[in-house]
Amino acid sequence: MFEWKKEYEVGIERIDEEHKKLFDIANKGYSLLKNDLYLDKYDRIMDIVHELKDYAQFHFSAEEEYLKSIGYKKLFTHKMEHDYFIDKISSVDLSKIDSNQDKYITEILDFMVQWIKEHILDKDKEYVN
Numbered sequence: 001m002f003e004w005k006k007e008y009e010v011g012i013e014r015i016d017e018e019h020k021k022l023f024d025i026a027n028k029g030y031s032l033l034k035n036d037l038y039l040d041k042y043d044r045i046m047d048i049v050h051e052l053k054d055y056a057q058f059h060f061s062a063e064e065e066y067l068k069s070i071g072y073k074k075l076f077t078h079k080m081e082h083d084y085f086i087d088k089i090s091s092v093d094l095s096k097i098d099s100n101q102d103k104y105i106t107e108i109l110d111f112m113v114q115w116i117k118e119h120i121l122d123k124d125k126e127y128v129n
Helices: 013-034 042-069 075-090 101-128
Strands: none
C-alpha cells in the first residue's frame, strides 16, 4: 500500500490533489497484485496502465501550465522528466504482461512509486521554494 504523507505536499492544493490521485492509481495496482482471487489479471492491468498514462498526461500538462504561469526557470528540464515518465509507461511491452502478470504489475508499481516519490520530493519541491 502506498500512503500519501504530509511530506509529499507541495502546498498547492490542486497539485497536491492530483498527486494523491497518482497514489490512488498505484494503490489500485497494489490491490490487484495482492488479490489472489483473479487468475487472469491482464484486463485489469491494462486498465491501470491506461488510467495511469491518461492521468499522468493530464496532471503533467496542468502542472506545466502552472509552472509557465509562475515563470519557472527549470520548466524545460521538469517537462523532460514528465516526458520520461510517459515514455516509460508507454513502452511497457503489453504482449509480455500475460506471461507473468504479477511480475509486470510489480515492475510498473516499482517504477511508478519510486519515480513519483523522487519527483515530488525533489523536483516539485524546487518550484515551491
